[in-house]
Every structure is written in C-alpha cells, then in structure tokens.
Amino acid sequence: MSRSDSTERFSSRVADYVRYRPGYPPALLEWLHRDIGIPAETQVADIGAGTGISTRLFLAAGHPVIAVEPNGPMREAAAQWLANDYPHLTMVDGTAEATTLADASVGLVAAAQAFHWFDTNAVRREWARILQPGGMALVFWNSRLLDASPFLVGYERLLIDYGTDYTEVAERYQSDDEMRAWFGDGLRGIARFPNVQHLDLDSLRGRLLSSSYAPQAGHPRHLPMLAALQQLFDTCAVNGQVAFEYQTRAFIGTLN
Numbered sequence: 001m002s003r004s005d006s007t008e009r010f011s012s013r014v015a016d017y018v019r020y021r022p023g024y025p026p027a028l029l030e031w032l033h034r035d036i037g038i039p040a041e042t043q044v045a046d047i048g049a050g051t052g053i054s055t056r057l058f059l060a061a062g063h064p065v066i067a068v069e070p071n072g073p074m075r076e077a078a079a080q081w082l083a084n085d086y087p088h089l090t091m092v093d094g095t096a097e098a099t100t101l102a103d104a105s106v107g108l109v110a111a112a113q114a115f116h117w118f119d120t121n122a123v124r125r126e127w128a129r130i131l132q133p134g135g136m137a138l139v140f141w142n143s144r145l146l147d148a149s150p151f152l153v154g155y156e157r158l159l160i161d162y163g164t165d166y167t168e169v170a171e172r173y174q175s176d177d178e179m180r181a182w183f184g185d186g187l188r189g190i191a192r193f194p195n196v197q198h199l200d201l202d203s204l205r206g207r208l209l210s211s212s213y214a215p216q217a218g219h220p221r222h223l224p225m226l227a228a229l230q231q232l233f234d235t236c237a238v239n240g241q242v243a244f245e246y247q248t249r250a251f252i253g254t255l256n
Contacts, residue, residue, distance in 0.1 A: 018051045018077050020206035022142050024112065025193045025248055029061045032138065036189055036252055042107040045130060047096045047123075048114030052078030054140075055089065058110065064088035066106065070095045097122040101130045110138040116172045120182060128255040136188065140250035141173045142195055148245050151236035155244075158232060162225035163213040179251045186254035197244040201233050204242060 032038050040062035046055045049067035051074050058065045059082065069075040070093060079091050094100040096111065096118040109127045111118070127137050146156050159166045180187055199207060208214050208229060215221040236242050 015077075016206045016210035017074070018081065020199075020203055020210050021051075021053055022195060022197045022244070022246060023053055024057050024140070024142065025195045027193045028140065028191070028248060028250055029057065031189075031191050031193075031250070032252070033061070035191075036136070038108055038136065043105070044108045044110055045099065045101060045106040047099065047109060047111045047127075048117065049078060050074045050114070052082050054110065054112035056082055056086075057112075059086040059089060063108075064090075066090045066092055066101065068092045068094045068096070068099050068101070097126050099126060099130055103129055104132045105130050107132050107135045108138060109135070110140070112140050113142060115139045115141070116174060120174075124182070124255055131255060134254070136252050137183075137255055138250065138252045139179065140248060142246040142248050143173055145245045145247060149236070149243065151232065151242045152245060154232045154236065158225065158228050159211075159213070162215060162221045162228065163211075164215055164219070164221075166213040173249070176249075183251065183253035183255075186256050187251070188253045189251070191250045193248040193250070195246040195248045197246075198241045199244050200241055201230070201237075204233060204244070205229060207244065 033040060042063055044058045044063045044065045046058060046065050046067045049055045049069040050071070052067060055065050055067045055078060065086075065088065067075075067078055067089065069078065069091070072093075075091055075093065082089055083091075092100055096114070109131055111123075115123075131137070145152055147153050174182070176190065179190075197203075197207070205226065208225075209216070215225060233242060
C-alpha cells in the first residue's frame, strides 16, 4: 500500500471516526507521568494525530501538543473539535517521516494507532531529529481483543466475511518483540491497560463503518454486512449494549 493510499483511506469516514472510535484509558497517562517520569508540561508531537483522539488525551493532561496529520479532512475535524478549548494546540500538515518540525523541538514524540502505517526506519531518523536531548518516543495502540467474548468472536468473523481488505490491513500492529527491536537499548517501558467501549446498535454500526475495510453504502457487501451486524447484536447484547473490548499496549524509549 502506498503512503497516499494509507493517508486517504479514512477521508470518507471522518464523521464516524470522530464519534465512534475509542479513546485511551487514563491509566496510560498516569503511567507516563508517574512511572516513566514525563512532566505534564512536556511538549508533545502527536504523529498521525487523525481526528484528535490521542491529541485530546495529552492536551487534557496539560501537555502543549503539535498534532501532525497529513489527511486534510481528519486534520480539520481535529481543529474543529479541539482548537477552541485548548489554546496550546498547534495543527501541522506533515507525515510521520517528514513532520516539518524543527530539530530538537519536542520532548515527547507520540504515535497512537498509526505506527503500523509508517516506514519505521524513516520515522526513527525523523523522530530522533525532532526530539530534544533526553526526549522519548511513545507508541501505543488499542488492540481489539479477538476472542474474549462470543460477541468479539462473531465480530471478527463478520469482518473476515464482509471486509474489503480486512485480512491485509487489520490488526497489523507490531508485536512486542518487533517493538523491542525497534527501540533497542533505548527501550524504557512496556505497559498494557484494559479498555472497553459499551455500544448500543447505532454506536456499534458507526464503530464498524469507521474502519477503512468496512464496505460503504453502494458496495454489494454493505447491506448484508449491516444485516449480519444486527443479528450479532441481537444475539449478544445485554441491556441494549455490547462490550467492545481492547487492550491498550504502550511502548516508550529513547532513540539514541
């Protein structure tokens, strides 16, 4: 997949992405501040910031943030959502491999949910360039649990049956061993946190359609997919909701 393809594949899904993608657990920032020792005033470059879900996490904790995002509609959505409430936000049109930021300009580089789209050799060089001496890189994901409940097993089956290119692009996040190798001797911490969304049917539908591999209206698999989702929800819902469970995985270290 080309860089332009990976950048633009979410352009038609921005509204669903903003409303239905999960946030990140507060324990992640507690770990970052308390255990790793990153001060709350540290300037953060949020790389691949998308619609601002991870950006808001850092802003709400007190960090000034430069949100770097190449997709125009997603960048605009983030600005509309966050700019009025957080004056310490700067939006930048840039990529993970070419951020446009100055040398030694930030104390923390962070990438949430996007690292698997990047050229990991190029980003290591670029992030090392923009990090201040002693600065760190934080990479984290919400990894959907594939078999923790009958609902999640059924949801995985639905994606395999109806997704357009699901098996090629989904859950491609780097393994622990791959991240250890990427950080090398600079690795300073690994953490995992439970995370869950409780979704009614409308929210579950929006969560599905926020995924780049879910066929959209007009595609021959779109309506059959939604019918299968309705059946899965009817089978698994408790008190009108299903639990969409994740594990948030985080890795942090220097890039010396």
